[in-house]
Amino acid sequence: MSYADVALGLIVLGLSAYLLFGGADFGAGLWHLFARRRTDREVIEHAMGPLWEANHVWLIFVMVMTWTAFPPIFASVMTEHWVPLSLAALGIVARGSTFVFAKAVPDHHVRYGVVFGVSSLLTPFCFGAVATAITTGDGTWLSPAGLYGGALTTALCAYLAAVYLIWDARRLADADAALRFRGYALLSGIVVGVLALPGAALIDVRSPLIIVSAVAGLVSLVLVARHRLLAVRATGALAVVSVLWGAVERAGLDLDAAAAQDTVLQFVFFALGIGALVLVPSMIWLFVLFQRSTEADAH
Amino acid sequence: MSTVQFLAEGAATPADFVAARQQMAFTLGFHIVLASIGIGLPALTLLAEWRSLRTGDRVYAELARRWMKAAGVLFAVGAVSGTVLSFEMGTLWPGFMDKYGQVFGGAFALEGIAFFIEAIFMGIYLYGWDRLSPRAHFLTGIPVVVAGILSATFVVTVNSWMNQPRGFNLVNGQVTDVSPLKAMLNPATPTEATHLILASLMVCGFLVASVYAVALLRDARAGRVDRYHRLGFAIPFTLGAVCAPLQVIVGDFASRFVASHQPAKFAAMEGIEHTQAGVPFKFATIEIPNMLSLMVKFDAHATLRGMDSIPADARPPAEVVKTSFEIMITLGMFLLALAAWWGFAWFVRRRALGRAGRLATRVDLPWKPWFLRLALTAGGAAILAMEAGWTTTEVGRQPWIVYGVMRTTEAVNPSSNLRYGLYAVLAVYAVLAAATISVLRRIRRRPDAGTPQSGPVPVGSAR
Numbered sequence: 226m227s228y229a230d231v232a233l234g235l236i237v238l239g240l241s242a243y244l245l246f247g248g249a250d251f252g253a254g255l256w257h258l259f260a261r262r263r264t265d266r267e268v269i270e271h272a273m274g275p276l277w278e279a280n281h282v283w284l285i286f287v288m289v290m291t292w293t294a295f296p297p298i299f300a301s302v303m304t305e306h307w308v309p310l311s312l313a314a315l316g317i318v319a320r321g322s323t324f325v326f327a328k329a330v331p332d333h334h335v336r337y338g339v340v341f342g343v344s345s346l347l348t349p350f351c352f353g354a355v356a357t358a359i360t361t362g363d364g365t366w367l368s369p370a371g372l373y374g375g376a377l378t379t380a381l382c383a384y385l386a387a388v389y390l391i392w393d394a395r396r397l398a399d400a401d402a403a404l405r406f407r408g409y410a411l412l413s414g415i416v417v418g419v420l421a422l423p424g425a426a427l428i429d430v431r432s433p434l435i436i437v438s439a440v441a442g443l444v445s446l447v448l449v450a451r452h453r454l455l456a457v458r459a460t461g462a463l464a465v466v467s468v469l470w471g472a473v474e475r476a477g478l479d480l481d482a483a484a485a486q487d488t489v490l491q492f493v494f495f496a497l498g499i500g501a502l503v504l505v506p507s508m509i510w511l512f513v514l515f516q517r518s519t520e521a522d523a524h
Numbered sequence: 525m526s527t528v529q530f531l532a533e534g535a536a537t538p539a540d541f542v543a544a545r546q547q548m549a550f551t552l553g554f555h556i557v558l559a560s561i562g563i564g565l566p567a568l569t570l571l572a573e574w575r576s577l578r579t580g581d582r583v584y585a586e587l588a589r590r591w592m593k594a595a596g597v598l599f600a601v602g603a604v605s606g607t608v609l610s611f612e613m614g615t616l617w618p619g620f621m622d623k624y625g626q627v628f629g630g631a632f633a634l635e636g637i638a639f640f641i642e643a644i645f646m647g648i649y650l651y652g653w654d655r656l657s658p659r660a661h662f663l664t665g666i667p668v669v670v671a672g673i674l675s676a677t678f679v680v681t682v683n684s685w686m687n688q689p690r691g692f693n694l695v696n697g698q699v700t701d702v703s704p705l706k707a708m709l710n711p712a713t714p715t716e717a718t719h720l721i722l723a724s725l726m727v728c729g730f731l732v733a734s735v736y737a738v739a740l741l742r743d744a745r746a747g748r749v750d751r752y753h754r755l756g757f758a759i760p761f762t763l764g765a766v767c768a769p770l771q772v773i774v775g776d777f778a779s780r781f782v783a784s785h786q787p788a789k790f791a792a793m794e795g796i797e798h799t800q801a802g803v804p805f806k807f808a809t810i811e812i813p814n815m816l817s818l819m820v821k822f823d824a825h826a827t828l829r830g831m832d833s834i835p836a837d838a839r840p841p842a843e844v845v846k847t848s849f850e851i852m853i854t855l856g857m858f859l860l861a862l863a864a865w866w867g868f869a870w871f872v873r874r875r876a877l878g879r880a881g882r883l884a885t886r887v888d889l890p891w892k893p894w895f896l897r898l899a900l901t902a903g904g905a906a907i908l909a910m911e912a913g914w915t916t917t918e919v920g921r922q923p924w925i926v927y928g929v930m931r932t933t934e935a936v937n938p939s940s941n942l943r944y945g946l947y948a949v950l951a952v953y954a955v956l957a958a959a960t961i962s963v964l965r966r967i968r969r970r971p972d973a974g975t976p977q978s979g980p981v982p983v984g985s986a987r
Contacts, residue, residue, distance in 0.1 A: 279647075281607055282640050288610050289636050292621050293629025300622030303614025304937050311945050314611040315952050318604045322956055325600035329593070330966045485626035485702070492630045492704040500637035507644045507667075514651045 229484035231494065232294035236287055237473055241466045243283035245385065248465070250280055252386025254320060254345025255379070256409060257338065264402050272393035281317060293493055295483045302359060309351040309366040316348030346379060353378020360472045361428050370428055377420050381465050384413040388445065388461040392454040410449050418442050421468060430475045438467040534933040536940035543943035544616045544936050549918070551608055553911055554953055557727065558602035560910065563676055564728020565595035566668040568760050573662050583752050587759070594967055596650060601960050616942070620925050620935035623699060627692050628682045630704030638675035642668055676724065677717045684712035687917070688785060689926050711785065715778040722771040723913065727906045729764030730859065733757050734903030735968070737896045744893050754891070761899060764906065765863035772860060783820045786927065787829040788838060789920030792845035798830040807850070840922045848915040855909035862902055865895060
């Protein structure tokens with residue numbers, strides 16, 4: 226295994242984390258936009274808790290890794306897809322700032338809500354469209370494949386968020402809210418399945434990962450129906466992330482020619498290793514503090 | 525898409541090239557203010573909290589909480605405006621990233637790690653307010669400040685590398701023998717990083733002090749004395765005032781470094797048209813013979829290179845560089861003068877307080893309305909000085925994106941319609957700036973209940 230393979234592995238790992246955590250944040254924004262009831266919106270706001278959207282760290286990680294490890298790939302992707310990627314970046318700006326504003330001055334909530342919701346839709350759509358265009362190797366984000374990929378990614382985010390939020394709703398609100406989010410999860414799960422499977426066939430993804438995704442998706446539907454809320458987080462996440470992995474496999478990236486020199490990759494891996502020694506324990510500490518404070522809130 | 529294509533094509537149209545540069549300048553100029561506050565405000569908060577621990581004075585604790593709350597909001601906006609910059613590196617300057625991304629990528633990896641540490645400890649600090657012992661809580665703030673300074677330093681190494689590219693070889697146009705460490709430790713890094721960090725502390729210190737100067741003037745008109753406002757002014761203004769003279773010294777080093785390493789930029793800054801010996805110092809209408817040679821080389825008859833020694837196609841736009849340099853120097857001197865007065869007034873006050881029969885005029889010397897009125901402008905002046913200095917170094921490097929190695933025209937995205945990207949960014953950022961200011965004003969007005977739940981915390985979704 227070459228250094229380039231390790232770098233690619235880290236990038237895919239970063240993308241997976243961004244899809245699972247950041248994606249769920251986008252999805253939560255979507256449900257926030259469409260939620261009719263105040264309780265539902267409150268559950269979403271509370272579950273997201275924080276002010277700054279730390280999950281974008283995964284995106285920044287992926288970008289820095291890509292431009293350091295595979296500079297020509299980064300350059301050509303950014304050149305070719307600068308329009309949707311710029312839109313996605315502006316969506317992140319709009320989302321991140323409206324979110325923190327709403328938290329900081331709670332009485333002016335409503336004004337920011339719509340911007341928050343719409344940008345939650347725009348950003349994953351653009352990312353998904355670009356990812357699909359890269360996967361299929363032809364077309365732009367506005368080609369049929371791109372539009373399909375955008376819609377699928379947005380739906381995946383919505384599904385993930387709904388699955389995660391059932392548990393939060395039960396913890397933070399009442400049984401009725403939990404039931405509604407369960408409904409959202411079932412509905413979006415079915416929509417995603419209907420979108421994903423024929424799509425995979427159309428853009429010629431032939432991978433056992435499709436079966437993994439489909440099975441995990443079906444199991445998740447059953448688990449949701451049976452109120453197995455913690456188990457469904459795992460199977461739901463697997464169903465979603467295997468779509469990404471299938472796309473990576475379909476793209477068949479051969480990056481050795483584009484890879485940076487070994488000295489560069491060694492430096493980056495070393496830095497990441499040292500960084501992780503500080504980051505992991507401090508993240509755990511923060512997480513414990515945060516859990517304690519939200520539990521104190523809920524009571 | 526190959527490397528060669530970028531080199532050959534350049535921008536789609538000259539207007540798109542200009543738009544790309546303007547967009548980068550605008551978003552970076554926006555971010556730099558937030559980043560400065562991101563470094564300075566946690567430092568101010570810790571200063572206040574430290575005083576509160578030492579003295580048990582509640583006013584300090586109140587200030588610390590308010591500042592941290594504002595720091596949280598500005599951190600979030602800074603995080604997203606920084607994310608935009610990392611997109612723009614690729615969408616605007618793909619040729620640059622294509623060829624040299626691997627040389628300075630290591631610095632960005634370190635920056636990312638430092639930034640994440642900063643974010644996590646900011647979360648711990650905010651959530652830990654009532655959940656940790658006061659001492660432990662204070663200590664969790666220290667990594668926020670340290671990591672903030674580190675992450676700024678790592679980013680600046682990339683810019684100093686663009687001015688003094690090191691740590692690689694070019695063989696037949698291909699980048700080889702990359703050493704990320706040598707790239708980061710290029711000769712421009714020490715002065716540039718120190719200059720920028722001092723600048724950001726000054727921006728934050730003077731800006732926060734400006735806010736309280738408004739309140740103090742209102743108090744003065746009403747004949748009130750409000751200790752909260754006085755301390756809210758004194759702590760940040762002192763931070764700025766301490767940095768101001770240091771900045772002048774570092775700036776002097778920096779300009780001498782530029783004179784020896786980037787003669788074109790220096791000739792533009794000082795408006796030296798012809799290479800000559802015994803160059804006079806010119807500022808506005810003043811002209812002192814031989815002074816510039818003396819200042820730069822410590823020799824009144826030393827020769828300095830003029831713009832005529834630079835090939836015509838490698839000259840920066842001299843007027844812009846000179847004007848922005850002069851703006852920076854003028855405002856820097858203004859801030860230095862304010863800092864000197866503040867030091868003097870405080871000294872007089874301390875001596876007067878120590879004596880029997882205190883002289884009210886001496887004790888109140890730091891709070892004279894004329895001074896507060898000037899201090900009110902210090903925040904804006906510091907921001908303007910920083911932007912002017914940034915313009916000096918960036919425009920002074922032109923036409924190179926990597927000094928002497930790659931032209932900016934070779935780096936730009938060859939797509940057409942880049943200018944629409946600029947318009948979109950301008951529109952979104954205008955709204956963002958207005959909303960940020962309006963939110964900060966509300967934070968200032970609202971009595972702070974001090975509940976961390978209502979405050980911002982940077983952490984991922986709690987799942």
